[in-house]
Amino acid sequence: MSVLENRGKELIFRGIIHTPPEPSLLWYYFSVIKEGRTFFYGSNPQHAGGKGVVTESNPVPYQITVFKERLFLPLRGIKKQLSIRFL
16 A cells, blocks of 8 residues: 555555456455554444444454456446545
8 A cells, every 4th residue: 555645634545456357255454553553444343334443453354345347237337446435
């Protein structure tokens, strides 16, 4: 990941992931090192997406579903990007 924009107290990062060519599920969370401590940002305990939870261990991962393009046409407009905002 790299910093795309610095807005004072907010940083906007950009990262690129490569997904498999076949339909599958990808699981992810974020880790941040601050003042020598590692924190994790993951999904909420209900795996409901939306607002996540900061923990110091074992975060609940978020899910990305990889679709086969011809089987799920509504995603065609966003097939190459995903935006995530943390407040």
